[in-house]
Amino acid sequence: MNLLGSMMIAFSMYSRIPVPQVSWTKERMKYTMCFFPLIGAVIGLFEYGAIYLFRVLGFSFLEQILPVVIPVLVTGGIHMDGLLDVIDAKSSHGETEKKLEILKDPHTGAFAIIGCGMYFLLYLAFFMELKPDMIPAYCMIFVITRALSGLSVVTFPMAKKSGLAAAFSDAAQKKVVGIVMVLYLFISLSGVWLSAGGETAFLIFAISTTVFFYYYRMSKREFGGITGDLAGYFLQILELTLVMGLAVLSHINI
Secondary structure (H helix, E strand, O other): OHHHHHHHHHHHHHOOOOOOOOOOOHHHHOOHHHHHHHHHHHHHHHHHHHHHHHHHHOOHHHHHHHHHHHHHHHHOOHHHHHHHHHHHHHHHOOOHHHHHHHHHOOOOOHHHHHHHHHHHHHHHHHHOOOOHHHHHHHHHHHHHHHHHHHHHHHHOOEOOOOOHHHHHHHHOOHHHHHHHHHHHHHHHHHHHHHHHOHHHHHHHHHHHHHHHHHHHHHHHHHHOOEOHHHHHHHHHHHHHHHHHHHHHHHHHOO
């Protein structure tokens, strides 16, 4: 029952999927992050279904546009909010304390708006270049991004002792969560290997590893550690770079 409660907390916090509300008890919070990548699995299923449904119906425009916004619709934009906050903070070029203050500011700056527009334009442009045989691999990246984001929450240093990331990190059974995240990664990469080939799996692994280490170094250098906003920033940046990589590989394989 506690594991079911942990899953309900994860889905209520990181998605807009209706689930029964449960109390955020200490026992349930220990394993909440274990279910975070399952939200990515749900997004992947929605993506796969939408792409092929609109392809069968002949709605090519929706087939190309809707998958770009499905992750935001499912999550309510919680990770996109982190991306925009971090863009504003990094664009300030201020000291660590100033950047952390900007992350807490509810107002949206000009750089965040510019960044948001560029993000979706790039995402759409590269997604439209994906070949059909890359769609299964694309649908699996939502699990990979969340598994790595969850792994960072239980392994990276925190920038501050308060906030969402710190709360989940402090409450988590870190060793168990870390092992579960690695299992998600192994299963997802194996699925990519089986559906799209070894070179696609290697590309996803290489890009994910590179962005993961960039995230670690940048967070420590500029913010003194990670926050919930930085975890969301990483998730969105990794998602975009993986789409870009899959699009490039699509054309190399022709």
